[in-house]
Amino acid sequence: MTANESVEIFSKVLQTTSIIEEQLDAELQKLDCMDEGELGLLKQRRLEALKKAQLQKQEWLSKGHGEYMEIPSERDFFQQVKESKNVVCHFYRDTTFRCLILDKHLATLAKKHIETKFIKLNAEKAPFLCERLRIKVIPTLALVKDGKTQDYVVGFTDLGNTDDFTTETLEWRLGCADIINYSGNLVDPPFQNQKKLGTSFTKLDKKTIRGKTYDSDSDED
Template sequence: MNLGGMEAIAQQVAGKAILDHAKETEQKLDAKLAKLDNMDEDDLDKLREKRKAQLIAAQKIKQDNLSNGHGRYSELPDQPAFFEATKKSKFCKIDAEKSPYLTEKLNIFVMPTILLIKGGHTIHQIRGFEELGGTDDFHEDTLAFVLSQYGVLNFDGEPPSDPTKASAGVNSIAMKMLGKGAARAGAREGDEADY
C-alpha cells in the first residue's frame, strides 16, 4: 500500500471517530433536553432551589476566602505564622532564609522555590525559574498558568507564549512579584473558587 492510500485510510478512521463522538454527544444532549421537556413545575422548583443553594454556598466560600486574605499574595513573617496560615488559607509565602526548619523539612534548597501543597501533602516544587520561562522577569499570568497546571489555581485563558507578557484569563488574582532571592512556599489545598 502506498503512502497516499495509508493517509486516506487514516483520514477515514479519524473522520469516523469524530462522527461517532459527535453522534454520542448529540444523543446525550437530546436525552438532557427530553428530561428538561418532561419536567413539571415541582421539578423546576427543585432545580431552582438546588441552584440557589449552590450559589449561596459559592458566595459564602468567596466571602470566607476574602476574609482569610485570599486574593492577596503576601509574605508571612515567621514559621509559626506559616503554620497558622496554612490552617485557614490556601496560598501563602514565607522567606526561606528566615525559616530554616521549614526549608529543611520541605527540602527547599534552590531559591526561589514554590511549594505546591494539596490536602497537607506536597504535590510539586517549582525550583528556580525553568517552569516560568527561564527568567526572573516572568509575568504573574505565567505563574498563575503554571500553578493551574497542578490544580492549585484556576486559570481560564490561553497559555502565555511569552512569560514576561500578560495574557488575560487569571481569576482575579493580585500578586506582588517577589524580588530575587526570595523563596516562595505556598499553595495549600487547591481551591475551585476565584482567588
C-alpha cells in the first residue's frame, strides 16, 4: 500500500467517525431535552416492544419455526400453512441432486429467519399438490403467505443460473417475495457473477419484483 493510499483510507475513516459522532451528539442532545416523565415513557415503550418481540419469538418456535424440517404428506402441508403466516416449502425429489444444494441453504435461512417456517415435501408423495400448484420443475420452492401460494422459485433461474449460488442470493430472492424480513437492498441482487444472470431480476423496481409471476410449465428436471 502506498503512502497516498494510506492517507486516503485514514481520511475516509476520520470522515466516517465524524459522522457517527455527530449522530450520537444529536441523540444525546435529544435525550437531554426530555424530562423524567418522557424518559420513563420512552423506557416503558421499549420494554413493551422487547416483551412483545420475545413473546412472538416464543410463539414461532413453538410452531416449529427456526428449523428446516420435512413433512410426510400433503395433509401436513395444509396444516403447516394454516398455522404460520409465512411458509417456504421445498418440493424435492431424492433423485435430483440440486435439491441437496437447496437443502443446505434453506437449513441456514431457517435458523436466521424464524419469522418464516421452512419445510420440505417429497413431490412423489404429493401428486395432488403438484398438480394443483402446477409444479413441473424439481426443485421448486412454493412461497405461501396467509395460506395462499403467492410466488415460486423454479429451479435456479432466479438465483443466477448456477449451482454455486450463495445463501445470500437465495435470501435476497425470498426477500423479493416478502416471505422473510429482508434487510438488504432488493434492487441489487447479490449474485457472485452478474454475467451468469439469465433472468430479468437485475435492478428492478421493488414493487415490480414482488409483483412478478412465474411460469413453472417447464420440462427442466
